[in-house]
Amino acid sequence: MLFHTDRFLELTPHEQAWWDQLIQSAPFAPVLVRQKAKGKRQKENSGQQTYMTLEQFDHICRAAAAVAGIKKVYVFGANAIIPWLAQAGHSIPLPDFVPSRELDISVGDEKMDTLIDGSIGELSVFDQTFSVYAHGVSLSAFQAPANWQKRAAQRTEPVSGVEIIVPHPHDLIISKLAVGRPKDFAFAVAVARLFPMADAELKNLIGEFRAVHPQAEAALRANVEIWQNKILPTENKQG
Secondary structure, three states: OHHHOOOHHHOOHHHHHHHHHHHOOOOOHHHHHHHHHHHHHHHHHOOOOOOOOHHHHHHHHHHHHHHHOOOEEEEEOHHHHHHHHHHHOOOOOOOOOOOOOEEEEEOOOHHHHHHHHHHHOOOOHHHHHHOOEEEEOOHHHOOOOOOHHHHOEEEEOOOOOOEEEEOOHHHHHHHHHHHOOHHHHHHHHHHHHHOOOEHHHHHHHHHHHHHHOHHHHHHHHHHHHHHHHHHOOHHHOEO
């Protein structure tokens, strides 16, 4: 069936769910990888940029939940912005930001997160087949303000009904600025252009961040200043 289908996500939801179960253990999975390899190379050689779509986002969440045997997952990192972009009618991927093929995901259990990373992570059969993958990491790795879960959105995965918890864009900005790599600044700038943050809200989020990550507050404040004064255009600042 898949040999004659250009895109996995063009299959019906029932067929997608069926394949999700097979790909974890089916002995013919490597055959599919080889069968699809030629088309994948042609796509790469054509210069097309690979990025994650909303359908692929849902697929990874569905697969991660299946691996862990649960019905609720937490998503963070840059691609956690995808459902917010879709809901607000913005284009995907995030404009002016280099897209990624990975999705940071947790089920709240470190052993299961490790299992997810090994099962559908980078270089797995899942990755080779679908060109996107899960990065199973501990939920504690998400450095965010204390009350981020109260602002998070809940998305219901349309095929399996898995509950997906996605942090608010402003909490994603804070988490990225807490790290402060060049790509983190680029993400914070791109998100703030679409989801502006008022100064009063920024001050509140920094206070919440300090409550749970006091050792990282100084670095966050320094990076926020760089973000405001050197990267984020003045016309996008909110008073």
